[in-house]
Amino acid sequence: MPTSSSVLSRLRPLTGPRYGWLAGLPVLALVWVGAASFAAPSVEQALESAGARIGAEASAGSPEPWLRVSAFGRDLIAKGEAPGPAQEDAALRRLAALSGPRLIRSEVSLIGEASPFVWTATRGGGDAIALSGSRPAEIGRAALAALVTADLPATTRLSDEAKAARGAPPGFPAAAAFSLARLRELAKGGTATLTGSVIEIKGEALSVAAYDALRTAFAEPPRGYSFGRLEILPPTVADARFGVERRPDGGLVLTGHVPTEAARAGIRAVAAETAEGAFVDDRTQTARGLPAAVDADALARFSLRLAGLLRQGEVRFADGRVSVSGDALDSQAREEIAGLLRDARPAGVGAGSVAVGASPLSPYKVAIRREADAVVLTGHLPDAAARERLLAALRPRFFRERIVDRTRLAEGAPAGLAEALEAAVPSLATLASGEVAVADSVLTLSGESLYRQSAQRLTDSLPRALPPAWTGRVTVQAPGAPSQSDAETCRSRFASETARPLVFEPGSALLKTGFYPQLDALAALVKACPGLRIAVSGHVDPPGTKPKPATDPAVPQTASIAKNAASKNAAARNGAAKSAVAKNTVTKSVAKDAAPGKAPAPNASKDAKPGAKPGPSKKPETAAKAAAAHGTVATNAVAPVPPATTDGAGTAAPAEDKAETKAAATVASSDLAAPEPDLARQRALAILDYLLAAGVPLDRIVVGEASRPAALGIGFEPRP
Structure with a gap:
């Protein structure tokens, strides 16, 4: 085993002079990293500043700098849209001339x-x-x-x-x-x-x-x-719902959500059918959110079907269930509502609460309406026997039309209802179109009669045919009979029709073509308002106004009329007998033409075509005669005439022919030597002549004084 001294002897050469520099490498690395970390931001910032300066100089004259330069380390990235190739090349050359960048990447495009x-x-x-x-x-x-x-x-x-x-x-x-x-x-x-x-x-x-x-x-x-x-x-909502409210007047209020505009249009159409003419108030909002298993259109139709069985109340879908509350049309409707909720619910829809009552009907209504190809029964009948009795009365009378029975059964019918309806069926069969409407014990027959005589006969016969304690009302129009308006409506319409004054040409009493539509409308208004008559007044010209020259030599102007009138007056003074005969002849002719039921047309010539607008004669001497006739008619219109009587309907009864002829003859005998009417009166007579030709009765017009300022005045006066 080696000793410690031998190990030390082996390690000693590594720390000697040959390998001592390795110990300083970590220190050098740390120094390099620190220098780079401190130097890199300054280099990057310097490059970006230089690039921004070049970009601003390159974009001089443009709406804004088009060259945008960013630095990433020592790399430059150029972006933007150059106005042209020359500007792009110049900018990139200037960036390349910088001493700091290592790489320049161009993302510049050209404006095209x-x-x-x-x-x-x-x-x-x-x-x-x-x-x-x-x-x-x-x-x-x-x-x-x-x-x-x-x-x-x-x-x-x-x-x-x-x-x-x-x-x-x-x-x-x-x-x-x-x-x-x-x-x-x-x-x-x-x-x-x-x-x-x-x-x-x-x-x-x-x-x-x-x-x-x-x-x-x-x-x-x-x-x-x-x-x-x-x-x-549409947005998605978490609480999507739908509701129908039935109001006492039959109107409907739609609430909740519909998924699309197309669905809304379809729902409105079904609601209009359910309301049967009553107002439909659509308050729905467009939004999604119904459960996927529920069809929005089927849900809406089902809700409206339930609402149609209510007199008033609400059908509401919420939390996946349909609930019904309110008053049913009748006891039959209560059973139908329960059956629909039990057996006819759309897929995915549950049955909610039902709180429906059935109060007595008030008023008790039933109607029979004759249409172009069908007879439609609506409302309520007391029982099935009354329904069969009514159908048996209708089938023989209306065998060519379809009989559509939409009646329902309900208690509370007035006594004698079936008998009253049977009595009204023959009267309805004589009408071209009409309706029998019952409200409790009041029966009303309305429509248009095939014949004028039958319209009057129904007014007398139908009330007598009804059971005791029943009231019959008949409002039947004869073919072509004008509708009549009340006094307030007549005054309002008259004010509208005469809002624009009729102004004649200076010095002229001739009607302009533009007068015709207004006068036609006025004549129609007078026919529709039998309790009123009109007062016609001409107007004078402002001082200093010069008459316009005649544009048609065949049409006489006021000057020629006055000249002919003067000649005629002179002739009347020199030959009174001859003039008297002529005057009486004209007066009697006018009085005869003014008889009830015949509209006189003083200006009409022998060659006049039916429907032609009344106007002056083409010859000056004929116009003078017409002016004389006008004077006679006007005087006759304001002379004392026996008061017109009115029938029960408020229609003016015409005066007797003999009284009118006598009044006209009296005026004619006292007017032989009267001067020709002045300009304002001539203008009023021209209007009077047109209205008479348009069918306005003579006793419905009076001639008033000249109006001021220069305009034609027409006004209502109460009849005596």
């Missing part, structure tokens, strides 16, 4: 034309938005970022990797800002893309409020842009 110009924004997590594609070269990156994020929260973070390019459409910053604002309403992964001037947005809405905000924003695109594909998924 982008066609199509595509810019895309993608929603990331939180407030992060990544931009890619192309951005306008004429707008700097920083400037564009400031424009598109002006209305976004300050926490928004843009990661802009879009390349500068030419070819951006006008208004790009506004369209990009609009797209980014919509993108904030979408969940992570949503995208907004501008392809030329078309905006496309895809993604899932963050919430119901966000979905509604997107629908509102998509109503109008930015100026100069249009929408392409807008694929917005």
